[in-house]
Amino acid sequence: MNGHPTREEDFDLYALGALEGDEKLAIEQHVASCANCADKLAEARGRIALLALATPQAEPSAAVKQRLMQQVRADAERSAAVPASERAPSRTPQRAPRETARAGGFFSRWWAAVLVPAGAVLAVATILLWTENRQLDRQLAALRAALRENIQEQQQQLQEAREVADMIESRDTVTVALAQQPGMPTGAAHVMYNAKMGMLMYDGEIAPAPAAKSYQLWLVPADGKPISAGVFNPVSGRTDHWMMKLPRGIAAKEFAVSLEPAGGMPQPTGPMVLIGHA
Ligand SMILES: [Zn+2]
Secondary structure (H helix, E strand, C coil): CCCCCCCCHHHHHHHHCCCCHHHHHHHHHHHCCCHHHHHHHHHHHHHHHHHHHCCCCCCCCHHHHHHHHHHHHHHHHHHHHCCHHHHCCCCCCCCCCHHHHHCCHHHHHHHHHHHHHHHHHHHHHHHHHHHHHHHHHHHHHHHHHHHHHHHHHHHHHHHHHHHHHHHHHCCCCEEEEEEECCCCCCEEEEEEEECCCCEEEEEEEECCCCCCEEEEEEEEECCCCCEEEEEECCCCCCCEEEEEECCCCCCEEEEEEEEEECCCCCCCCCCEEEEEEC
8 A cells, every 4th residue: 555545444443453464564654654644543543542441332433343344254255265175174184075065064154154253243343342441441440549549648648747847846745865774785766755646756776686576665654554656676777767646645754665575565575675754
């Protein structure tokens, strides 16, 4: 094909992936050097993409359907022109009795095999489009969910940043230095705590915990049992930092880091490594 495609629906068929062989190649070669047809193909791609994005009931245009049917019929006729000996599937034993073919049984079955798929092509095309719609729908839904998640995550980070800023500015926030206890691993930390806001921030550096052990931070209230405020396993030379929300209104007496079985405990059981009085 040196000239422009004569059928407008060729662009749609190409965009659909329905063209094959010479027809496909001809369009590809032509649009490479014809800006006008390249535009038409781009438009067709847009139409097909919209079709895929549209409701699952969307169907190709009547012209596209007609071309599909024509193509299928042409294929059927081409196949029919091939001598029966060449048509015979290789799996079929060549010594099959000739009488079968002569009786017409072979032909009628063969035509059925061509015509049934011919009728089914549109259904298949529709199913393919529908499946693509479904896949696109799913991809879009996943994309939207990811975006929503990302936005929520950013909003949450922003909210946390605001809360931290509020906490640091608040006159009710206390900063408590936690000091290393005799004979314990090397370390130092400080805790910022706002009882009204129920917010705690830890910053510290301690020597890594022994095998099968973790460190655990505790808020020791003026009344009641210690409250776990984080289990951690420091990496040598790295600072640990986190923010934790706790029930509001708990007056703190002291903050302490203890050495506990790996993963932490509901209540302190191990030796105190760092202690600071609020
Ligand atoms: Zn052209």
